[in-house]
Amino acid sequence: MSQITSKLCSRGSGGSLVFWSMRPELGGRGWKLAVTTGQTDVRPMKSRVCKDRGKGKTSPEVGRSLTEKNINQNIVLMQYAVRGPLVIRTGVIETELQQGAQKPFKRVIRANIGDAHAMGQTPITYIRQVIAMVAHPELIESSNLPKDAKDQARQILCGMSGHSAGAYTMSCGVELIRKNVAAYIEKRDGHKCDFNNVCLTTGATTGIKMVLELLCSSIDGKCPAVMVPIPQYPLYSATLVEYGLGQVGYFLDEDNNWGLDMQELERAHAEASKTQAVRAIVVINPGNPTGQVLTRKNIEDVIKFAYKHKMMLLADEVYQHNIYAEGCQFFSFKKVITEMGAPYCKEQELVxxxxxxKGYMGECGLRGGWMEIINLDPAVQAHLYKALSAILCPTSLGQAAVDCVAKPPAEGSPSYEQWLAEKTCVLDSLAQRSKIIYETFKNMKGFKCNVVQGAMYAFPRIELSPKAIEAAKKANRPPDVFYAYKLLEETGICVVPGTGFGQKPNTHHFRTTILPQTELLAEMMDIFQKFHKKFTDEFA
Incomplete structure (x- = not known):
């Protein structure tokens, strides 16, 4: 399994941005990528060996205590594909357009990242009303905002020190909000939830990184490692490299709607266990970048697998509201593990x-989220909370937004009808756009695309001709990266090559969001079809 780990690490001559990437599938060699305002240059480089990470080297530069060679080499090696060099080039192109440069297109379409509001999604009114009053309490008395929104803002402020969003909160979040999250989970799953096991986080990202950091300890002389799906969300590969943890990729079954194949899980675990201590498994459901929704049977099998091999389970469920395909249903790992009974409900560690x-909210910039912790050793949980206390607390306005998600307007309340209409409109529109994406790619020659069952992305597979692959080789780029750059330079559409997420050898994919609003999405897909025909003809 190939793994790519790169990071923006230096500035080259002429103001270029220089990226390094380790490419094990290229025989231990990698590439150096320099993005300038006019061109992108890719050159081979020698790989850095793992044992050199973290070891300082003498710098020829006088007066600089930190250089690229003597900083933590894990930071140098890490990569975050959805904000990588292709996206840097996209920003350069946008600047060039603003300065009057002539391009074959008039605007850039950023289909690379799951940022709903940036792509035109309208915020949910109720959430913004409550946040406004939490931030500026005078609005509670002076405005004509709905009574239920005012009541919720008052309650949130009562849980904050000094009744102010400007004060620190408890490290795990405002207790009232944690209790409302626990009630949300109980309603969702039909089972009890102890709010003491709920911790509010700065988006899901902080929680994920803090839990992974717990695993940074060797076992019986073996380096720790974590199983992640391939394709995977680059947060995981980047964090594993940053923390010096091993990545054990298990391939999702593309021919079975990106399902989890138990034989593949066993294969990946057995192979990695020869040299590493495999301590946890990550499951993303609904899937990113693959858009699948796991069946309950799949979830049960994964839980049994994790229990068998004494691994912690990390369930990334941030897209649980985003279910589109007929017959698909979201089951939380908490619900399934509880209903499986002993020994799983009593012993299997789950976060x-x-x-x-994500969801219908799309409030990326407010940075709110939570994690629920199940069956963790109380002493370990206490250490996790201690580590969280060192970063003080999640943003208070993000916590307020979490409260609105966990405790939305009640039926019959002044805000309920508008809230329900806005929520339904967002999710129905996303479902419609998921079908547009799927139908378009499915019917394009040389494409294969699974149904987008959930989440916010499609991960289509493209067949590239030998001539296109040879052209990519001459450009010192992986074929899917070559394709994505051609797409960007000729159409202004920015997607993320499958290389950044991981994929089976000799297959080529890219991830695109379904977030462009319907009219823009239809335009994007029309441009995409014309580009692909031109590309196919050029490299026939």
Whole structure:
């Protein structure tokens, strides 16, 4: 399994941005990528060996205590593909357009990242009303905002020190909000939830990183490692490299709607266990970048697998509201593990993650989320909370937004009808756009695309001709990266190559969001079809 780990690490001559990437599938060699305002240059480089990480080297530069060679090499090696070099180039192109440069297109379409509001999604009114009053309490008395929104803002402020959003909160979040999250989980799953096991986080990201950091300890002389799906969300690969943890990739079954194949899980675990201590498994459901929704049977099998091999389960469930395909249903790992009974409900360690950045809310910038912790050793949980206390607390306005998600307007309340209409409109529109994406790619020659069952992305597979692959080789780029750059330079559409997420050898994919609003999405897909025909003809 190939793994790519790169990071923006230096500035080259002429103001270029220089990226390094380790490419094990290229025989231990990698590439150096320099992005300038006019061109992108890719050159081979020698790989850095793992044992050199963290070891300082003497710098020829006088007066600089930190250089690229003597900082933590894990930071140098890490990569976050959805904000990588292709996206840097996208920003350069946008600047060039603003300065009057002539391009074959008039605007850039950023289909690379799951940022709903940036792509035109309208915020949910109720959430913004409550946040406004939490931030500026005078509005509670002076405005004509709905009574239920005012009541919720008052309650949130009562849980904050000094009744102010400007004060620190408890490290795990405002107790009232944690209790409302616990009530949300109980309603969702039909089972009890102890609010003491709920911790509010800065988006899901902080919680995920803090839990992974717990695993940074060798076992019986073996380096720790974590199983992640391939394709995977680059947060995981980046964090594993940053923390010096091993990545054990298990391939999702593309021919079975990106399902989890138990034989593949066993294969990946057995192979990695020869040299590493595999301590946890990550599951993303609904899937990112693959858009699948796991069946209950799949979830049960994964829980049994984790229990068998004494691994912690990390369930990334941030897209739990985003279910589109007929017959698909979201089951939380908490619900399934509880209903499986002993020994799983009593012994299997599970941490599940939720965020306000996705779903119908799309409040990425407010940075709110939570994690629920199940069956963790009390002493370990106490150490986790201690580590969280060192970063003080999540943003208070993000916590307020979490409260609105966990405790939305009640039926019959002044805000309920508008809230329900806005929520339904967002999710129905996303479902419609998921079908547009799927139908378009499915019917394009040389494409294969699974149904987008949930989440916010499609991960289509493209067949590239030998001539296109040879052209990519001459450009010192992986074929899917070559394709994505051609797409960007000729159409202004920015997607993320499958290389950044991981994929089976000799397959080529890219991730695109379904977030462009319907009219823009239809335009994007029309441009995409014309580009692909031109590309296919050029490299026939």
């Amino acid at each position: 599940s993650f939720m965020s306000i950045s």
